[in-house]
Amino acid sequence: MSARKLVDDVLKGRFTYKTLPIAAAIPNPPTSLENKTGMWRVQEPVIDQSKCIKCLLCWTYCPDASIKRRDDDGVEVDYDYCKGCGICMTVCPVKAISMREV
Numbered sequence: 001m002s003a004r005k006l007v008d009d010v011l012k013g014r015f016t017y018k019t020l021p022i023a024a025a026i027p028n029p030p031t032s033l034e035n036k037t038g039m040w041r042v043q044e045p046v047i048d049q050s051k052c053i054k055c056l057l058c059w060t061y062c063p064d065a066s067i068k069r070r071d072d073d074g075v076e077v078d079y080d081y082c083k084g085c086g087i088c089m090t091v092c093p094v095k096a097i098s099m100r101e102v
């Protein structure tokens with residue numbers, strides 16, 4: 001169908017959602033969990049657990065939800081999804097996080 005005919009049909013009420021052809025169905029849509037974005041990074045955070053005061057600022061600010069909170073409020077990095085942006089290092093008030101090259 002040409003764009004001109006489509007516009008004409010819409011304006012004249014001949015083209016509605018009911019006239020749309022049935023499209024393909026995706027029975028098992030992927031989720032972002034399957035996209036392990038950690039492979040993108042060129043550096044990664046390392047947490048010095050002996051300095052961590054469990055303030056959870058890194059957990060709060062990580063844009064990729066890649067800081068995992070443990071039951072004791074300690075934190076770990078989920079390297080499957082961490083993109084290495086360094087925000088966690090920047091917000092840590094006690095400099096418990098450093099970045100290393102990968």
Ligand code: SF4
Pocket residue numbers: 044045061062063064065066067077078081082083084085086087088089
């Ligand atoms: S480096 Fe960025 S993506 Fe990785 S854990 Fe820190 S804030 Fe999150």
Ligand code: SF4
Pocket residue numbers: 047051052053054055056057058059075091092093094095096097
């Ligand atoms: S920001 Fe620093 S001190 Fe706070 S929980 Fe994260 S690593 Fe620990």
